[in-house]
Amino acid sequence: MSNVDHEKIEKAVTMILEAIGEDPNREGLIDTPKRVARMYEEVFQGLNQDPTEHFATVFGEDHEELVLVKDIPFYSTCEHHLVPFFGKAHIGYIPRGGKVTGLSKLARAVEAVTRRPQLQERITSTIANAIVEKLEPLGVIVVVEAEHMCMTMRGVKKPGSKTVTSAVRGAFEKSAAARAEVLSLIKE
Ligand SMILES: Nc1nc2c(ncn2[C@@H]2O[C@H](COP(=O)(O)OP(=O)(O)OP(=O)(O)O)[C@@H](O)[C@H]2O)c(=O)[nH]1
Numbered sequence: 551m552s553n554v555d556h557e558k559i560e561k562a563v564t565m566i567l568e569a570i571g572e573d574p575n576r577e578g579l580i581d582t583p584k585r586v587a588r589m590y591e592e593v594f595q596g597l598n599q600d601p602t603e604h605f606a607t608v609f610g611e612d613h614e615e616l617v618l619v620k621d622i623p624f625y626s627t628c629e630h631h632l633v634p635f636f637g638k639a640h641i642g643y644i645p646r647g648g649k650v651t652g653l654s655k656l657a658r659a660v661e662a663v664t665r666r667p668q669l670q671e672r673i674t675s676t677i678a679n680a681i682v683e684k685l686e687p688l689g690v691i692v693v694v695e696a697e698h699m700c701m702t703m704r705g706v707k708k709p710g711s712k713t714v715t716s717a718v719r720g721a722f723e724k725s726a727a728a729r730a731e732v733l734s735l736i737k738e
């Protein structure tokens with residue numbers, strides 16, 4: 551169930567259109583407040599999700615070696631300007647004691663965390679912390695690379711610039727070699 555108040559968004563969008571000097575009643579704009587409300591419901595649906603809930607499925611597989619899911623595409627919304635930022639997330643972890651989760655669950659956690667007003671750093675650390683909490687792995691590394699439209703279409707206007715953030719826990723904090731292995735696999 552969504553908690554999004556469509557009526558409120560519609561009123562607000564109508565006011566924004568009026569405030570910029572547009573006519574909210576002209577043909578092309580007449581349904582825009584409704585469309586924006588539906589869009590916000592979709593792009594902010596992660597607000598109703600807890601990223602840790604996806605790690606409930608655990609297989610008792612004895613693999614205490616690296617698992618890396620890379621190039622997980624995501625779209626999020628910058629919480630400062632409410633414009634998109636988008637890119638790829640890479641998630642690696644070394645399971646402990648048979649706590650191996652379904653590969654798709656890593657991508658589901660990315661969806662839960664990115665589909666809300668966000669900061670790239672918070673996306674990165676929230677995913678790492680969720681994996682630590684639920685899977686208690688030997689190590690976790692999360693790398694997120696993104697283009698922020700608030701830096702490309704407006705403001706400082708630097709198209710093509712990318713922001714890369716990482717969060718490391720456990721074995722990846724201690725071992726430069728473990729980090730280097732993942733970073734080289736991500737680049738391949
Ligand atoms: N750390 C961090 N900053 C972000 C992220 N997304 C956007 N920002 C930055 O948030 C900052 C907001 O700065 P403000 O000075 O309050 O707002 P502003 O006047 O619109 O800033 P400019 O973008 O420089 O025009 C900007 O520097 C953005 O680049 C993010 O995911 N992480």
Ligand SMILES: [Zn+2]
Binds near residue numbers: 629630631632701
């Ligand atoms: Zn922004």
